[in-house]
Amino acid sequence: MKLIETSTDSPLLKIEQDLWGEGIGLIAGVDEAGRGPLAGPVVAAAVIFPKGLFIDGVDDSKKLNECKREKLYHAIVEKAMSVEVGIVSHEVIDRVNIYQASILAMRKAVDKLALTPDLVIADGNCFRHEHLPFRNIIDGDAKSFTIAAASIIAKVTRDGLMKDYHARFPVYGFAQHKGYGTKRHVEAIRRHGLCEIHRKSFRVPA
Numbered sequence: 001m002k003l004i005e006t007s008t009d010s011p012l013l014k015i016e017q018d019l020w021g022e023g024i025g026l027i028a029g030v031d032e033a034g035r036g037p038l039a040g041p042v043v044a045a046a047v048i049f050p051k052g053l054f055i056d057g058v059d060d061s062k063k064l065n066e067c068k069r070e071k072l073y074h075a076i077v078e079k080a081m082s083v084e085v086g087i088v089s090h091e092v093i094d095r096v097n098i099y100q101a102s103i104l105a106m107r108k109a110v111d112k113l114a115l116t117p118d119l120v121i122a123d124g125n126c127f128r129h130e131h132l133p134f135r136n137i138i139d140g141d142a143k144s145f146t147i148a149a150a151s152i153i154a155k156v157t158r159d160g161l162m163k164d165y166h167a168r169f170p171v172y173g174f175a176q177h178k179g180y181g182t183k184r185h186v187e188a189i190r191r192h193g194l195c196e197i198h199r200k201s202f203r204v205p206a
Helices: 011-021 066-079 090-096 098-112 145-168 183-192
Strands: 003-005 027-033 042-048 053-055 082-088 119-123 134-137
Touching: 011 027, 011 119, 011 145, 027 098, 027 145, 042 098, 042 145, 053 066, 053 145, 066 145, 082 098, 082 145, 090 098, 119 145
Parallel strands: 027 119, 119 134
Antiparallel strands: 003 053, 027 042, 042 082
16 A cells, blocks of 8 residues: 655645644544444544655545455554544444434544544534544535545455354345345345344435
8 A cells, every 4th residue: 555745746635734834733533434334333533644655546435446455554654643442333323313323423433542632533514523633524524534534444344343243143234235225125124024133214216
């Protein structure tokens, strides 16, 4: 995996460069995966990189295929100063709703970091933290290198969990659709009913 130093050649580093220019040192990027599926947990990741580090190829996880995400996952874990994940189960999602569960997952990831960030930058507009300064960035996974890296960690982690669930509940095809409401998934629910990891508070598409 090619590594390059901070440069204007990398638009994904603009947010970080601006923050470094403000004197902010440790920046934690945060993102989640799994808000939309009908089954499984929501998973968030938090990542802190050394100042000036950039890993070529990192981008919004939705823009990358599975093979690229897997390779970048290992590069991120190797080069980051700290990487952590927060997982919130389908039971908690049903109890508190997916919006609150996503915030909880992101907070879990941030609070587990080995280093205390000077600032948390989070994808979207829902992150909150009582003890750390933070900024929410709409479409942050497409604008910030650090958030994009977190999106990859979250996506690969959640996909791995859903593959594990596939071994337990093979009739639903979780390894293929990761719990999203695909035609195959909806047909399986109609045929077999909901399983243990389905989100009971979510409406199954008609």
